[in-house]
Amino acid sequence: MKRSRINAAIRKAEALLAAHHWAMPDFASWTPEDHRANPARHAWLSERQIGWDVTDFGLGNFEKLGLVLFCVRNGIAGQPGERPYAEKLLFVEPEQVTPFHAHKVKLEDIIVRGGGTLCVEFSEAGTVTPAHGEPLEDTVLIDGAESPAFGRVHKLRAGQSITIPRGLQHSFWGEGETVFVAEVSQCNDDLKDNFFRDGIGRFSQIEQDEPAYRLLWNEKITP
Secondary structure (H helix, E strand, O other), rough: OOOHHHHHHHHHHHHHHOOOOOOOOOHHHOOOOHHHHHHHHHHHHHHHHHOEEEEEEOOOOOEEEEEEEEEEEOOOOOOOOOOOEEEEEEEEEEOEEEEEEEEEOOOEEEEEEEEEEEEEEEEEOOOOOOOOOOOOOOEEEOEEOOOOOOOEEEEEEEEEEEOOOOOEEEEEEEEEEEEEEEEEOOOOOOOOOOOOOOOOOOOOOEEEEOOOOOOOOOOOOOO
């Protein structure tokens, strides 16, 4: 994925945040130089996977298969004394699909904050056994109301939320206009707790066609 496309995607997300009057922490607007000037804080954020994340899932077709995220807070999975919860912001474009994936450990709520409609689909194929061992059921909760899961597409408007069980394969995309989404969950580990149904990757290979506007959380600073 070209760096210029990543830069443009982050700028668009920043504009959407401004339109929603959504204040962000100071490090959200750090340049690579700011990260280099604050190495200890950079390391703390990076270890907790906090910051910008733009991915095409290694498929090279970001407009059709991609996602922009910002992790606001997170802990380190399995480490005593760390925060056991996480919060992310997601920016989902119309017809831009996040492919089917599941989490063994993370239980999450997806909340539509504004913009278009979020379409969430569930699949029984490729489900994984949750690390906590609970049985997988054909049920999800939409604002506390039970709804069948497998093979269904649930369309969520601004203000609605859905609880995604551990182990259940799910995919989502936007409809109408860019969807501004929040995710609240247990501690998030994007390195070890993503299980894609079709065996794809989680991160992009970056082609450096221009300087970075913002660093992604998984990028290390260089001297």
